[in-house]
Amino acid sequence: MNIAAELLVVSFKVICSFVLAGAKWLVKPREKRVAGQVCVVTGAGSGLGRLFATEFARRRATLVLWDINREANEETAELVRDIYRETEPRRGSGDGVEDVPFYQPRVYTYVCDVSKRESVYSTAEKVRQEVGNVTFLINNAGVVSGHHLLECPDELIERTMMVNCHAHFWTTKAFLPKMLDLNHGHIVTVASSLGLFTTAGVEDYCASKFGAIGFHESLSHELKAANKDGIKMTLVCPFLVDTGMFQGCKIRKEIAPFFPPLKPEYCVEQAMRAILTNQPMVCTPRAMYVVNFMKTILPFDAIVCMYRFLGADKCMYPFLAHRKESTNNNESKI
Amino acid sequence: MMDLKLWGCALLFPLQIFLCVLRAAVRFLLPPRRKDLGTDVVLVTGGGRGIGRHLAKEFAKQGAKKVILWGRTEKCLKETCEEISAAGTECHYFVCDVGNREEVYQQAKVVREKVGDVTILVNNAAVVHGKSLMNSDDDALLKTQHVNTLGQFWTTKAFLPRMLELCHGHVVCINSILSLSSIPGAIDYCTSKASAYAFMESLTLGLLDCPGVDCTTILPFHTDTEMFQGMRVRFPQLFPPLNPEMVAQRTVDAVRTNTAFVVLPWTMHFIVALKSLLPQSALEEIHKFAGSYTCMNTFKGRT
Numbered sequence: 019m020n021i022a023a024e025l026l027v028v029s030f031k032v033i034c035s036f037v038l039a040g041a042k043w044l045v046k047p048r049e050k051r052v053a054g055q056v057c058v059v060t061g062a063g064s065g066l067g068r069l070f071a072t073e074f075a076r077r078r079a080t081l082v083l084w085d086i087n088r089e090a091n092e093e094t095a096e097l098v099r100d101i102y103r104e105t106e107p108r109r110g111s112g113d114g115v116e117d118v119p120f121y122q123p124r125v126y127t128y129v130c131d132v133s134k135r136e137s138v139y140s141t142a143e144k145v146r147q148e149v150g151n152v153t154f155l156i157n158n159a160g161v162v163s164g165h166h167l168l169e170c171p172d173e174l175i176e177r178t179m180m181v182n183c184h185a186h187f188w189t190t191k192a193f194l195p196k197m198l199d200l201n202h203g204h205i206v207t208v209a210s211s212l213g214l215f216t217t218a219g220v221e222d223y224c225a226s227k228f229g230a231i232g233f234h235e236s237l238s239h240e241l242k243a244a245n246k247d248g249i250k251m252t253l254v255c256p257f258l259v260d261t262g263m264f265q266g267c268k269i270r271k272e273i274a275p276f277f278p279p280l281k282p283e284y285c286v287e288q289a290m291r292a293i294l295t296n297q298p299m300v301c302t303p304r305a306m307y308v309v310n311f312m313k314t315i316l317p318f319d320a321i322v323c324m325y326r327f328l329g330a331d332k333c334m335y336p337f338l339a340h341r342k343e344s345t346n347n348n349e350s351k352i
Numbered sequence: 353m354m355d356l357k358l359w360g361c362a363l364l365f366p367l368q369i370f371l372c373v374l375r376a377a378v379r380f381l382l383p384p385r386r387k388d389l390g391t392d393v394v395l396v397t398g399g400g401r402g403i404g405r406h407l408a409k410e411f412a413k414q415g416a417k418k419v420i421l422w423g424r425t426e427k428c429l430k431e432t433c434e435e436i437s438a439a440g441t442e443c444h445y446f447v448c449d450v451g452n453r454e455e456v457y458q459q460a461k462v463v464r465e466k467v468g469d470v471t472i473l474v475n476n477a478a479v480v481h482g483k484s485l486m487n488s489d490d491d492a493l494l495k496t497q498h499v500n501t502l503g504q505f506w507t508t509k510a511f512l513p514r515m516l517e518l519c520h521g522h523v524v525c526i527n528s529i530l531s532l533s534s535i536p537g538a539i540d541y542c543t544s545k546a547s548a549y550a551f552m553e554s555l556t557l558g559l560l561d562c563p564g565v566d567c568t569t570i571l572p573f574h575t576d577t578e579m580f581q582g583m584r585v586r587f588p589q590l591f592p593p594l595n596p597e598m599v600a601q602r603t604v605d606a607v608r609t610n611t612a613f614v615v616l617p618w619t620m621h622f623i624v625a626l627k628s629l630l631p632q633s634a635l636e637e638i639h640k641f642a643g644s645y646t647c648m649n650t651f652k653g654r655t
Contacts, residue, residue, distance in 0.1 A: 028641040035634040218558035224550040232546025240536035243645040272358040298632035314625040318612045320372035327365045
């Protein structure tokens with residue numbers, strides 16, 4: 019095709035996608051059905067993973083919960099079973115809760131260390147045999163070492179990278195082939211705002227989250243290039259979430275009321291809406307889109323200036339100090 | 353009182369930003385002061401070939417005291433070393449795979465004993481597998497992460513403490529524009545480079561309070577070396593592959609002028625800015641048009 023004509027077509031398509039994005043913003047698109055579909059959540063034992071599991075349970079998806087901690091995982095499974103019972107559709111009630119054919123979803127739990135390739139592959143094989151084809155893959159498991167780079171044991175740096183980033187390779191490689199065959203699936207990457215911009219003192223965490231986003235973007239382009247339109251991808255970038263993972267993290271005192279730590283429920287609610295409407299990316303709160311954009315157009319000195327104004331450049335230092343203190347008191351879990 | 357201070361800061365903030373932008377513009381127009389490399393010992397990882405080789409030569413040319421090369425292939429290291437020595441700069445080479453943590457620490461010790469304290473660390477070593485996810489070998493995926501990302505953690509941990517003690521040092525990272533704008537078909541590389549970028553950004557922010565120790569990250573577009581051989585961009589007239597010598601020159605210059613981030617060519621800033629602004633589907637159309645979906649099909653680089 020003539021280059022000029024092609025350029026015209028591309029420009030038209032770009033404008034179209036802007037219009038479409040605007041339209042979606044005004045008219046909320048319908049959420050897709052997940053009832054009866056299999057959904058794998060990694061790191062389901064706590065924090066956002068547990069909330070993702072309960073949200074999917076509320077929509078009556080079959081859940082496969084992965085976590086390294088058996089008891090925590092079972093607790094989540096119990097929560098999920100409760101929700102299944104609560105939301106059981108009453109036949110003939112006619113209140114329009116669910117008009118799908120009666121289907122009893124189930125919950126399966128697996129103990130799996132996602133940082134270990136063999137563990138992921140063997141657990142995935144079990145899932146395939148015991149549960150069936152996976153439609154949703156929520157790559158949620160994440161850890162943080164909580165030490166300054168020079169004081170951090172090397173094994174913890176490796177572990178952060180393996181759980182937060184390399185694990186996505188293995189889980190995705192395990193479930194993607196079937197999704198490709200069926201041209202049907204959805205891969206969700208739970209990253210962090212720290213995957214879009216960084217802060218001092220948590221090099222390993224930022225590196226792992228940026229890596230996860232790099233992986234996510236490259237994979238989504240790969241699927242697009244292969245014309246696999248049926249497989250959707252959603253990137254979830256929450257700001258600091260109030261799950262205790264970054265206890266002690268503080269931005270500037272006067273600014274803090276404008277950026278309070280997110281309620282995990284709110285964060286997952288926003289993420290669920292994005293997932294169910296096939297939105298490619300969701301940042302909570304929305305101000306993060308602005309920060310992200312500013313970061314790409316400003317020179318580095320100005321970015322530093324902005325971070326200092328927000329008190330974001332060293333916001334992790336109190337967290338690191340807190341972590342150190344609790345390690346000394348033998349309170350730390352990891 | 354607190355409120356007053358906040359309002360003051362809030363009012364000053366746009367002005368500060370404006371000043372920063374202005375300063376950046378002035379720096380762009382006027383040649384800034386360049387620091388002298390006369391006392392510096394430079395270590396270049398992956399210094400045997402590609403950009404690393406040109407970097408080592410450029411550092412020597414611009415007056416570095418000693419140059420140390422790390423790499424996996426002794427033959428290339430030796431050649432480069434001889435070339436630099438012949439030009440009159442003290443040069444040493446050590447065989448070291450930065451993907452191997454123990455080897456890095458051990459060789460770092462050897463360097464300290466035999467040559468002295470490294471004051472400029474250039475993290476340049478990188479590998480690329482260059483396949484789509486499902487066609488990638490697991491070990492190859494991991495190897496790319498270990499060399500391109502974790503290698504930088506280990507080298508930095510090995511040499512940064514001494515730089516902080518001396519209040520004199522520079523950590524340099526040769527990254528890639530793919531760290532900020534991924535393409536399909538090089539998923540291992542995009543992931544590892546994005547990680548490496550975050551590592552450097554976080555480190556740069558952390559080292560702002562450490563006088564004398566600075567960071568530089570270079571984000572070049574496709575460079576004409578054997579690493580990405582066969583990669584074909586659609587509009588080579590608009591975006592010609594970069595010359596490795598030019599990348600090396602710009603890197604050394606950025607080190608001497610203490611520039612934190614350099615994007616080569618500067619037009620790539622637009623692509624990064626567009627990415628944060630455009631809806632995903634628009635971005636995909638642009639990528640498709642620009643040929644980044646097919647550029648890796650002809651890739652036959654060394655893996």
